[in-house]
Amino acid sequence: MSELYAVRMDVALPPDMDPAAKAELLAREKAYSQQWQRSGHWRSIWRCVGEYANLSIFEVEGNAQLHDILWGLPLFPHMRMTITPLAQHPSDIAAG
Amino acid sequence: MSELYAVRMDVALPPDMDPAAKAELLAREKAYSQQWQRSGHWRSIWRCVGEYANLSIFEVEGNAQLHDILWGLPLFPHMRMTITPLAQHPSDIAAG
Amino acid sequence: MSELYAVRMDVALPPDMDPAAKAELLAREKAYSQQWQRSGHWRSIWRCVGEYANLSIFEVEGNAQLHDILWGLPLFPHMRMTITPLAQHPSDIAAG
Amino acid sequence: MSELYAVRMDVALPPDMDPAAKAELLAREKAYSQQWQRSGHWRSIWRCVGEYANLSIFEVEGNAQLHDILWGLPLFPHMRMTITPLAQHPSDIAAG
Amino acid sequence: MSELYAVRMDVALPPDMDPAAKAELLAREKAYSQQWQRSGHWRSIWRCVGEYANLSIFEVEGNAQLHDILWGLPLFPHMRMTITPLAQHPSDIAAG
Amino acid sequence: MSELYAVRMDVALPPDMDPAAKAELLAREKAYSQQWQRSGHWRSIWRCVGEYANLSIFEVEGNAQLHDILWGLPLFPHMRMTITPLAQHPSDIAAG
Amino acid sequence: MSELYAVRMDVALPPDMDPAAKAELLAREKAYSQQWQRSGHWRSIWRCVGEYANLSIFEVEGNAQLHDILWGLPLFPHMRMTITPLAQHPSDIAAG
Amino acid sequence: MSELYAVRMDVALPPDMDPAAKAELLAREKAYSQQWQRSGHWRSIWRCVGEYANLSIFEVEGNAQLHDILWGLPLFPHMRMTITPLAQHPSDIAAG
Amino acid sequence: MSELYAVRMDVALPPDMDPAAKAELLAREKAYSQQWQRSGHWRSIWRCVGEYANLSIFEVEGNAQLHDILWGLPLFPHMRMTITPLAQHPSDIAAG
Amino acid sequence: MSELYAVRMDVALPPDMDPAAKAELLAREKAYSQQWQRSGHWRSIWRCVGEYANLSIFEVEGNAQLHDILWGLPLFPHMRMTITPLAQHPSDIAAG
Numbered sequence: 001m002s003e004l005y006a007v008r009m010d011v012a013l014p015p016d017m018d019p020a021a022k023a024e025l026l027a028r029e030k031a032y033s034q035q036w037q038r039s040g041h042w043r044s045i046w047r048c049v050g051e052y053a054n055l056s057i058f059e060v061e062g063n064a065q066l067h068d069i070l071w072g073l074p075l076f077p078h079m080r081m082t083i084t085p086l087a088q089h090p091s092d093i094a095a096g
Numbered sequence: 097m098s099e100l101y102a103v104r105m106d107v108a109l110p111p112d113m114d115p116a117a118k119a120e121l122l123a124r125e126k127a128y129s130q131q132w133q134r135s136g137h138w139r140s141i142w143r144c145v146g147e148y149a150n151l152s153i154f155e156v157e158g159n160a161q162l163h164d165i166l167w168g169l170p171l172f173p174h175m176r177m178t179i180t181p182l183a184q185h186p187s188d189i190a191a192g
Numbered sequence: 193m194s195e196l197y198a199v200r201m202d203v204a205l206p207p208d209m210d211p212a213a214k215a216e217l218l219a220r221e222k223a224y225s226q227q228w229q230r231s232g233h234w235r236s237i238w239r240c241v242g243e244y245a246n247l248s249i250f251e252v253e254g255n256a257q258l259h260d261i262l263w264g265l266p267l268f269p270h271m272r273m274t275i276t277p278l279a280q281h282p283s284d285i286a287a288g
Numbered sequence: 289m290s291e292l293y294a295v296r297m298d299v300a301l302p303p304d305m306d307p308a309a310k311a312e313l314l315a316r317e318k319a320y321s322q323q324w325q326r327s328g329h330w331r332s333i334w335r336c337v338g339e340y341a342n343l344s345i346f347e348v349e350g351n352a353q354l355h356d357i358l359w360g361l362p363l364f365p366h367m368r369m370t371i372t373p374l375a376q377h378p379s380d381i382a383a384g
Numbered sequence: 385m386s387e388l389y390a391v392r393m394d395v396a397l398p399p400d401m402d403p404a405a406k407a408e409l410l411a412r413e414k415a416y417s418q419q420w421q422r423s424g425h426w427r428s429i430w431r432c433v434g435e436y437a438n439l440s441i442f443e444v445e446g447n448a449q450l451h452d453i454l455w456g457l458p459l460f461p462h463m464r465m466t467i468t469p470l471a472q473h474p475s476d477i478a479a480g
Numbered sequence: 481m482s483e484l485y486a487v488r489m490d491v492a493l494p495p496d497m498d499p500a501a502k503a504e505l506l507a508r509e510k511a512y513s514q515q516w517q518r519s520g521h522w523r524s525i526w527r528c529v530g531e532y533a534n535l536s537i538f539e540v541e542g543n544a545q546l547h548d549i550l551w552g553l554p555l556f557p558h559m560r561m562t563i564t565p566l567a568q569h570p571s572d573i574a575a576g
Numbered sequence: 577m578s579e580l581y582a583v584r585m586d587v588a589l590p591p592d593m594d595p596a597a598k599a600e601l602l603a604r605e606k607a608y609s610q611q612w613q614r615s616g617h618w619r620s621i622w623r624c625v626g627e628y629a630n631l632s633i634f635e636v637e638g639n640a641q642l643h644d645i646l647w648g649l650p651l652f653p654h655m656r657m658t659i660t661p662l663a664q665h666p667s668d669i670a671a672g
Numbered sequence: 673m674s675e676l677y678a679v680r681m682d683v684a685l686p687p688d689m690d691p692a693a694k695a696e697l698l699a700r701e702k703a704y705s706q707q708w709q710r711s712g713h714w715r716s717i718w719r720c721v722g723e724y725a726n727l728s729i730f731e732v733e734g735n736a737q738l739h740d741i742l743w744g745l746p747l748f749p750h751m752r753m754t755i756t757p758l759a760q761h762p763s764d765i766a767a768g
Numbered sequence: 769m770s771e772l773y774a775v776r777m778d779v780a781l782p783p784d785m786d787p788a789a790k791a792e793l794l795a796r797e798k799a800y801s802q803q804w805q806r807s808g809h810w811r812s813i814w815r816c817v818g819e820y821a822n823l824s825i826f827e828v829e830g831n832a833q834l835h836d837i838l839w840g841l842p843l844f845p846h847m848r849m850t851i852t853p854l855a856q857h858p859s860d861i862a863a864g
Numbered sequence: 865m866s867e868l869y870a871v872r873m874d875v876a877l878p879p880d881m882d883p884a885a886k887a888e889l890l891a892r893e894k895a896y897s898q899q900w901q902r903s904g905h906w907r908s909i910w911r912c913v914g915e916y917a918n919l920s921i922f923e924v925e926g927n928a929q930l931h932d933i934l935w936g937l938p939l940f941p942h943m944r945m946t947i948t949p950l951a952q953h954p955s956d957i958a959a960g
Contacts (some may be wrong), residue, residue, distance in 0.1 A: 281334055376448065487774055662814035675771075
């Protein structure tokens with residue numbers, strides 16, 4: 001069974017972070033995100049315009065897998081998460 | 097140019113609404129939503145689990161068209177809207 | 193696979209509700225809740241002390257089933273819901 | 289007499305914490321939690337999905353014992369607590 | 385064992401309440417409050433200055449009794465409650 | 481004339497405070513609090529269960545004296561204060 | 577001894593109020609306010625620009641008198657109050 | 673001297689408003705707004721996309737005139753206002 | 769033309785500020801405030817009881833002058849400001 | 865197609881920033897802002913009176929360009945952004 005979740009991630013990096021450490025951290029974040037996008041679990045990621053934040057849609061086995069993916073984010077210690085479990089909407093034309 | 101927006105719609109119907117009027121209103125809402133889904137402007141609609149709310153993704157010409165679509169919703173007078181303009185995320189694997 | 197969720201339900205009934213209609217509504221709510229408790233899906237329900245609210249733990253197949261159970265609550269139109277998806281905690285002694 | 293409480297604990301560790309000190313702190317936290325789980329006072333602990341937070345159910349003698357257990361948490365200085373005293377719900381099938 | 389709680393009660397009566405029904409309701413509220421004050425369970429009640437609200441201290445057997453007393457308030461359907469469980473403070477000179 | 485106030489004090493100490501300096505600060509706080517308790521101005525102090533916070537009742541000459549007492553708290557720079565002026569409640573059995 | 581308080585009053589009248597009843601209510605409110613201004617207890621009243629709200633400064637005997645004045649306002653059942661007890665500021669040039 | 677203010681107006685009409693009365697009210701609102709736009713005092717008005725709200729810029733003599741204009745809005749009893757006084761920004765290229 | 773504003777200033781100094789630098793900063797703040805009080809622009813300043821905050825009334829030429837005075841405060845970088853533009857209230861006995 | 869957005873930017877600089885680094889940062893911010901004002905994309909910028917904040921109106925190609933401009937602000941890491949997409953208001957006299 002596959003489950004859907006919307007996740008908004010708001011990032012707040014310490015203002016005095018070392019530039020090299022920051023670049024390395026962001027590179028790891030990007031690689032990690034793309035690995036899960038390629039596997040099909042991180043279905044969508046959009047930038048929230050004007051903010052250091054993204055809105056993402058995950059399709060995973062369930063709560064545990066979602067937690068594991070998010071917990072493993074290199075930026076996780078600097079993120080505030082808003083989690084919304086999703087279900088099919090009765091007006092969705094795909095509901096048949 | 098096409099623009100993306102996330103919209104969360106929270107519905108609050110008056111508790112004493114006439115059942116027939118309510119059924120007619122919800123039928124119109126569903127038809128209206130599906131017409132915009134079929135046109136490709138209302139790309140996704142999900143139920144927020146356990147709430148009378150949905151999270152939707154719109155792909156429209158821009159601000160004006162998004163407003164016109166939302167303002168025309170039969171349920172609009174009973175909805176609280178949260179609008180988030182979206183852009184491509186640099187970690188999106190579709191960013192090339 | 194079974195999934196866990198915490199749900200807090202805050203109830204606000206219209207102050208001028210007909211007493212007989214209210215009694216009938218609450219009886220249906222109780223019967224509905226107990227049916228899902230007996231099936232094992234509504235694992236726990238506690239009263240939040242001093243408030244017209246409860247905290248409940250659900251164990252269901254996933255997001256869709258949780259939504260269906262909550263949406264079917266006779267009191268649903270009078271409730272504000274707070275949904276928290278849960279996973280096993282690494283400090284849980286049951287984690288082995 | 290035994291009393292029930294729901295406690296949500298949100299953790300925020302300083303971003304520049306020494307890794308060894310952090311590992312030692314988390315090990316002490318886990319041991320402390322498991323000791324109270326084994327004694328039966330910390331009845332349940334769940335991870336809130338996607339967040340550095342847990343939801344726990346405590347069954348203790350009363351307010352004083354709950355405070356002593358929480359105050360003694362090695363992570364207490366880094367936690368924000370939300371306390372909800374609980375009572376039996378009249379719809380609970382265990383209410384007889 | 386006796387337990388202490390602070391309870392803030394904010395009252396919001398419907399603006400169009402019948403004056404006689406309101407007077408009768410408030411008389412019942414006062415009698416109910418004074419009965420529990422006389423029994424020693426409702427230790428203190430103060431008016432929050434300038435607001436239709438009170439701050440009260442309860443000394444009861446525990447969570448269940450506090451809930452029963454508050455739930456039985458004639459004004460309960462018109463109140464918003466804030467509950468704070470209390471314990472002895474280590475700086476209290478009565479702590480010995 | 482004597483005036484009553486409820487004061488909730490939420491404490492947040494810097495996580496990297498020197499242990500000796502912290503112990504000395506807390507000892508001064510306790511002595512300061514107990515001096516005002518003994519004088520009868522700090523009528524009650526309770527621990528808010530599970531939080532680094534207290535709820536206190538002050539009986540003082542008026543606004544100025546309350547401010548002076550709170551401003552003089554050794555922990556004042558680390559506290560967030562919530563002040564509620566109190567008056568006799570018409571349902572208080574002591575109201576005669 | 578005289579005490580100072582800032583009070584912000586936000587007014588929300590029912591949208592369907594009878595115009596004559598509303599006019600009579602507002603006339604009583606104005607007369608009541610001016611009586612306390614003339615007595616010197618209601619030192620200042622300003623309109624908060626663009627809002628159905630005022631900011632007022634009261635100079636009264638203490639908490640009880642402030643409550644009695646506010647409680648007696650004809651508009652009191654339609655107001656939300658924010659009370660701030662005031663004291664002399666050390667930078668006030670009138671502090672001597 | 674002319675003063676600038678940003679005003680956000682959020683509208684909430686009663687859901688059961690008579691359609692003719694509503695149409696008449698909205699026509700008066702539009703005429704009133706356009707009269708002040710033509711006079712140059714209501715410099716800009718934009719729809720907040722997806723919401724029954726507008727963001728407006730006013731250029732008026734000062735606080736009193738702004739209040740009079742807003743208070744006179746036919747929709748005023750149904751609006752929640754957020755007022756932000758503005759001044760020239762030092763980075764404004766018009767600052768010379 | 770003279771304009772009135774209420775300003776609430778909440779101060780938060782870094783907990784590790786050098787005592788001499790802090791004393792010098794506060795002395796400059798006091799001198800600056802008193803200069804504007806003597807000029808008649810800073811009409812009133814009161815301490816908010818129990819908080820590191822003040823409520824002030826300014827009478828200035830308009831938005832620009834208010835901003836310049838506040839921006840120039842030595843404590844400005846450590847303050848959170850709440851600005852309320854004021855106008856004469858129709859119930860003010862000075863309204864004639 | 866051109867799109868309009870209101871953006872409120874709240875600035876919070878670290879209190880211990882090096883004065884020279886701060887001056888250089890602010891100079892770059894000003895130059896950056898003025899370049900986009902001159903190009904016509906940053907239509908208006910106003911100071912929010914009494915706050916380290918501005919309210920700005922942007923006219924850009926769409927979401928992506930707005931994000932790029934804001935993300936490039938030298939002060940971006942120190943800003944909290946509030947984004948409001950705008951559309952023509954039906955009462956705007958320019959709507960024809």
